[in-house]
Amino acid sequence: MPGTSSPAPLGRRQSLIVFACFAAAYFFSYGLRSVNAAIAPFITQDLGVTSAQLGWLSSAFFIAMAAMQPPLGVWLDRYGARRVEAVLLAVAALGSLLMVVADAFMLVSLGRILIGVGVAASLMAPFSYFRRCYPSGRQPQLALWTMVAGTAGAVFFTSPAAWLAGHYGWRSVHLVSGLSFAVVAALLWRMVPDRDLDVASGTKSAGASAFWELLRHPEMRRVMPPSIIGQGAAIALYTLWAGPWLIDVLGMSTARSASTLLLIMSTMMAGYVVMGLASPPLQRRFGLDRVALAGYAVCIAATFLLALYPAPGAWMLWLLMALGTAPVALMQPYVSMQFPREVAGRVVTLYNMFVFIGAFLIQWGIGVAVDGLRAAGLSSVLAYSWTFAGVGVLQAVSVLWWCLRAPARR
DSSP states (O other): OOOOSOOOOOOHHHHHHHHHHHHHHHHHHHHHHHTHHHHHHHHHHHHOOOHHHHHHHHHHHHHHHHHHHHHHHHHHHHHOHHHHHHHHHHHHHHHHHHHHHOOSHHHHHHHHHHHHHHTTTTTHHHHHHHHHHSOTTTHHHHHHHHHHHHHHHHHHTTHHHHHHHHHHOTHHHHHHHHHHHHHHHHHHHHHOOOHHHHHHGGGTTOTTHHHHHHHTSHHHHHHHHIIIIIIHHHHHIIIIIHHHHHHHTTOOOHHHHHHHHHHHHHHHHHHHHHHHHHHHHHHHHTOHHHHHHHHHHHHHHHHHHHHHOOSGGGGHHHHHHHHHHHHHTTHHHHHHTTSOGGGHHHHHHHHHHHHHHHHHHHHHHHHHHHHHHHHTTOOHHHHHHHHHHHHHHHHHHHHHHHHHTOOOOO
8 A cells, every 4th residue: 555645854954863862772772672582690699580570671672662552653643753752762761770779679570571561662663754754665664774773782782791791780781771761852852853744744643553554454464473573582582591591501601691792682683784775776676575474484493493403603603593584673664665655653563562461471482491391300501501492493384374374566
């Protein structure tokens, strides 16, 4: 369904300012999403949590983000990206500061949930803004450069965050994050124009009903399984379980695990840079959906190989998965471009809800499965191997669903 409204033009300088503000928000959002992979040993030592509790603590972030997506789509269409993201980032700042002072697991969980609520718009706000204010040919590239900013945050929140946690405690990481969220919120409020509202004005009275109409759309039903299981599983793995896997399966030290995570996230960032440059010709030649399918295939292969090959050199398989995530990210602009610009906020947040529901369920489920298999007498290596194999099977089935329901190419 093509949109009929024309994108509101932005000058070069204004475009750079807008992108920088959104990129800064996603930098810290993505960093906080994946930071537990680097500081998990410090949290475990301080709070005495199990693998299942650690999985919950990280996945609570994702379920909070998922719960925010239905109203978030309406808010983005009604109030615009600037207002929505700036206000929510203030909530993220509050959650970060709560984690600094919390001394009980439940309060730490509440802080993590508030951060998830607060960063719920950190990717969807720029995606909906780009969908309305830029031509379709530029949207995949803008989306990928935003992902570059996010993975730069993930890189920063690996070894540097582990160093900070080792010297000043894991709470110091959240103190820095809370102050940063407050600064970025102020910049967004001050610097980003409301051009997206000019295009969205026709949908302000639509309310939440349009969201549920989108949920029943055939294209949304088609992408639901791969977004929940395929993309959600990849996020669950590299934002938490990569770190414990390196320590529990390969026997790495905390310091070496952090440096390996730094390399993994740097590889992911490099993948986004390459895709940002290559996406226009790839889009013209193959289509965004086929490029994303290739990324899914790489991620699924890496998951199976991690299950089957828990040997010293297997850490390099995480690099393979990191490279596969870049083309998979093209699914979001692909889905967005199947619908009119006027409902861009609802479209991108609905898709995001699928992804974060999957990340929550799988991230927590991996912790429960590993604990359960250990309790049944399996070693840590076998517990992770069986769990990762199960995740790989689910990913493969979800992507097969998507392929079998593909419309005929015109």
